[in-house]
Amino acid sequence: MEKLTSSLRIKAALDRMNIKTFKDVLYHLPRTYDSFEPTDLTSLEDKQKIVIVGKRIGPMNYVKRGRLTIINFLVNTAKGYFFRVVAFNRPYLMRFVNEKDTYTITGRYDAKRREINLSNIVKGEMEPSEYLKPIYSLTKDLKNFEFERLVKKAFKETGNTLYNNLPEYLNKKYRFISESEALRKIHFPKNEDDIYQGLRVLKYEESLMFSLQTQLIREQNKLLFKGEKTPIELKKVNDFVVDLPYKLTKSQLNGVREIILDMNKPSLMYRLLQGDVGSGKTVVAATALYANFLRGDQGAFLAPTDALARQHFENLQASFKNFPVKIELLVGNLTEKRKNEIKDAIVAGDIHLIVGTHALFSGDVFYNSLGLVVIDEQHRFGVNQRAALAAKGDHADLLLISATPIPRTLAMSVYGDLDVTTLDQFPGHKRDITTMIVNSSDETIAYSIKQALERGEQIFIIAPRIEEVEDNNLAAETLYQQYSMKYKGLVTLLHGRLEQEEKLRAFEKFKSGEKPILVATSVVEVGIDVPNASLMLIYAPTHFGLASLHQLRGRIGRKGQPSTCLLVGDDFDEIDEEKLNVLVNSNDGFYIAEKDLLLRGPGELSGVSQSGLPSFRYVNLISDFEMFKYARKDAEEIISDADNDDNRLIIEKAKILIERDGFVGV
């Protein structure tokens, strides 16, 4: 087989996109399509996208303003309409556009000036079958036309040897086209229907494989039994509940009941606890840990960072102060001696509840009788880490806490391998957060900071990155410098690359109010509890998913005090605004998560999902949900008829995926 490319630059770019084979090329689908279908010119609206076919008449005008070059020229369309076309920073057009040829031009229409702001220009007129041009998400140093060329080459090399994983009877039942044909239609569609027919196959296959995996894991889990356990009596658990400084909500009580019922079953618990920010998930987990203590077992509470572990530790200590539950904290920055003491006490069974980070499942930690593992912000732990801890307990129940709530109907499909408990009520005071979109020079920023400082309340400033790459306002370090200059002595910085000690010190200074402004990246301690904080500035918010933004903003207004969240940026486009407006208009985490899933672009590879929502390559869980449900049902039938030869094959494939990836879905 031929090499992918002989260009070192292209090879490096492909490597960065994790594209190594021709097959990888073919499965890197267009992000969207540009349409070259000529626009009906009789009724144009301001700012609409427009496609014209025509010839240049008159001169090419060239203007240079600082680093900006502006070219404009007049075009006469075949139908006799005239437009001025304006192009920014494309000096090569001076030579490209002559008066002889016909061009197809796309751009945005400015009605007032009867101008087209050019986005694309090609020589010639297109055939209807060429109207849809694929646009790929690529790294900067790879051009779209270069990738198109690669796709063509990939079809020559591998194109006809691709098959999907589906049993033949399903391909027939749904009238799916072959895998090669599907990919061809997606990369070179002749019309919209081609794209639909192609994607339909890939989406269904992805849904079916996903459902098979979750359901197979569930079947396996059902076969894992705990040893003899003392049944937990709800009545006794109630001692803990009535000792709390507040009354649990109905939803929390239901949650506790569901969890304890599970813990009393012979098979292991695999349960996800979800609810909006501030719905009080921690105390439900604490109650389960108390129940676990009652039956004589050890519990482990796992948090994603040292600071969060410490915070949970302090809260749990307070909750258990009237009970003989011995709690310890095991995190990275303890002395070796202290760590060893704690580890010894864990083996000996002298500690009932151990709170910590992934240090809890390093190879040299042995439990005496681990009965329940709680994992907070579960998506931040890799599947393998989770599996390692579960293996330590051997027979430990597992309670995962997810920070991103999704509607119940959706949860059933998405978390097919888990049981789900949903908290859908808010305890205590209602949050009062106003969210606004502002640009970086907006006076609202300084004004809001001044007000918060005067009231003695803390301020979060969030940036998507630690260091500057190229743009302004993306890096915590830059913002830290800017804000420290303006607010001398009041600002501190926190991000993942600081030493553990530095992080804790920065956080303590912020929490105590000594430094009331914290500049931080989002990966750091989103779950931290600073009840007095009432203002959050999020720079470059479009770098985060909606669900993550909602979680971030959940850090302010925790006491019910009026609070403000400012989404700061200077070049939001319409799509950005639509997305951000979801946050401006709603404080409902369930609704926001649903919108988040809906608005995600196809195949958006956001890396490790910050929110914990599953990310699919092709499927959009909201818009493809009907199909997803079919696939789920088919998966059930396949598993219940596993002896059928066709089914056996696809089940084997699903099992291989489970082995290889752990499980990606949750």
Ligand code: ADP
């Ligand atoms: P989250 O679900 O976001 O993790 P937490 O568990 O941190 O929320 O709870 C948020 C706050 O609400 C905590 O300060 C907690 O003590 C408090 N809280 C939890 N349950 C109740 C309740 N039933 N009544 C009053 N306050 C509660």
Ligand code: MG
């Ligand atoms: Mg929490």
